[in-house]
Amino acid sequence: MSDDCAHCDGLSRSRLLHKAFAEAGRGLPSIEPGMPLPAGTGLTRRRFVVGGLGAALAVYGGAHLGIRAFEEGIAAAAAGPAQPVFVSIFLEGGADGLSVLSPQGDSLYTSLRPTLALSGGTPLAEDSRLYWHPALGGIQQLYSEKKVSVLPAVGYTHPDQSHFTSRHYWEVGATDAQLNSGWLGRYLDKIGKQNNPLQGLSLDDTLAPALATTKMPVASISTPDDYSFYSNRVWGEVEQRMLQGIGLLGDQHGDAGLVTAGTVSKQVDRLRRQLLPFQSYTSPVTYPTSDDPFPKRLAGLAAMLGLGLPLHCVALTAPGSYDTHTNEAGALSDGLQLTSDSLLAFQRDLEARGLADRVLVHVWTEFGRRAQENGDSGTDHGAAGTGFLIGSRVTGTMVGEFPGLQSGLDADGNLIETADFRAVYAAILEQWMGVDAAAVIPNASSFTRPTLIA
């Protein structure tokens, strides 16, 4: 079943698990009411449903667990050196960079944006022409703590103004319309594990294309604390057998459509087993309340990391609508506010759990918008946009500069990029994940890596 531990004897397995749950217990306030901490071990006692047995066990450190592949996966991930975690946050639709950081200090700004120009607020410490959008107080706060690196004009040469093509480029990590594995997916294909779909996790209703692999399993779940499977009038042992049946249905061969459905069936089975210990959680900080699942997903993500689940690359879509062809101001502000407030809470949550050094967040959008507003109090598709890298270990210095509206616009009136997204990806792969970017990003050698990690 498991590649990781096929050679292990019982003793080293139990040591692995022991360590795994020592990690997992850290910062996790899930002790059942009235239960004492096990003496001497420093381990918390957790409820744990063992797949296949249907039994809820009280586990001290996990030494008496039945061995299943996913448990070994957790053990291996948590017992080894802590893996860095990369979180991709996508502002879908092309967020208006010239409002995210408005160039109020640029003399052309108000004439290009007669109705949309923002005024006042806080200037960016590194470039006094640029002012923070008033909804970005949370990110601005983290910036003042040197936990945010700003990318004021990130994109690529020969910008494409199609939503789908441009986001595809960003997702696959190349300006190649034919490539159909994601850049994170290719990375996971190189270093991932055959038995761990949590290594690439979309906290969304469907899988983020950036995580699309060709070999290794990856997963998507809408909210991490609910991956339940119910069947009316099936319970106990029969229910456990039925849930195992989901995995059995995966053994398909021949027809490509059946194999596709079968493969997903197997991944569902593995993911369900991996999430069994994750029944409920509490957060050490308060997240914004919203109908949008974004803050809850981030809270769940921090809790999953706190539990020691083997997450490595994670993707989420930010709340809000950014394709602001009309009436831009209100829609943009609402989306940025919830995104920024949630990311601040997430950072504080990681700090409270002692995990902040392990997580790097990348906020991106497929393009910025036209410098000249369009007459409907909106903006049409543009080129270079704004991005952020957030985390305790970022340098906190700007990546690329703001090119200015005088000489920084191309023939179509769109902002010219001063940082290439592929250079940023290459730097993330090398400086954060610790692999050679040449194995993941096509023509990686042609991009000069910015320094992203302090």
Add this chain to the structure above:
Amino acid sequence: MWKGKFRVAQAERLLWRVGFGPRPGEAEALARLGLDGAVRSLTHPRAERLVGPRPHDQNGYPLAPYDAWGHDHLWWLDRMIRTSRPLVERMALIWHDWFATSNEGVGSQRLMLNQNALFRRQGLGSFHDLLVEVTADPAMLLWLNGGDNSKDSPNENYGREMMELFTLGHGSGYTENDVREQARALTGFRYDWTQSGPAHFRYDPTYHDTGVKTIFGIKGRFKWRDSCKLCVSHPAHAPFFVLKLWSYFVPVPPDHATQRELQKLYVSSGYGIRPVVEAILKHPQLYDGPRLVKPPVVYTAGLLRRIRRGIDTDDWVWLDAMAGQQLFYPPNVGGWDDTRWLDTATWRGRWWIAQEAIDPYALDPSRGGKPDDATKLIAGALRFWHEPPLEKPTRTALHTFAHRALHDAAGQDWKKQQYPPMVANALRHLIAVSPELQAA
């Protein structure tokens, strides 16, 4: 042209590709018509009859598709289940994906359903006429800002997507300048904001940019109908149209000869949709190629058709959303990603859809009365679903499950009574989520 047998298996596959799968007996009846007769009956259907229980919400009230949240979804799902013209509904679903308009940006179920009626009315006619009607359709005018596009404040949104997504394909023979010039040609649509929302959709020449535009290298004082005509007669259009339409019916691309023939057929028929669909439905690649993963609403409608259950709960709205497809809410103007319906989140949505479909019929374990025999229980569960054809790996998986679960009961009388009905319930569920029922 498919020269192989046209029997129940082929008829069943055809019914999945053109619609929502067979009701009990329908594949057999279609097979008797032969390939030509079968295709003709689907592409030239008689007047619609709605067959089966009438829809209602979970309180027993009739649906209010214009007004009640989610009833738009339920209303269309009911049409998919009860229609006698499956291809008409499936084409409407294809056009909903092709011209993907979301009520997220429109904010009116009435306007969305009016657009839906257009897809049903025009869905097998001329693509040119369809494009003209879509361009002036109120929901689309709101969705891609066509109604905000005027000579003094041009808005590129519709013009760009018309070329990129609806007619030519990205990077196919148009430039950024064409995008801007198309936007100018498309100026002139207006509407008013009223107490009851947007209204009075109209074309007002005083908002139209009457100047000369250059589109695809051609100069003229183009108006919005010219925009449509220019796109449809562009050399990149026929190849784009044929490949995109094909992809909804067959999961592997056509060979070059087929593609050329379909393009010729399309252009020579005056941009006819029906002749191209007919040719695809008779093509060997539809019958000997791989299975196609069903879109979530097709999966749902198909399960309900099999057991002759009508719409009697609102739950289908969020269940289909969980599986990745809430009707009238495509994720963006590019539509749903029809190549990636299944992942670990959407698969779980299908599990819950299957649970909801079988829920009312669940056997009561405490009443016992089922045989303690895996083979018999599997046969019974297949009868429940009216004998869907399953391949060997799935049959083996079902048998392994049933055998192990029954074995757990050994030696305990209450288990021997209660486990067989539970196993029967679980088998119905596992069959419903089996690869054969997800892809056809």
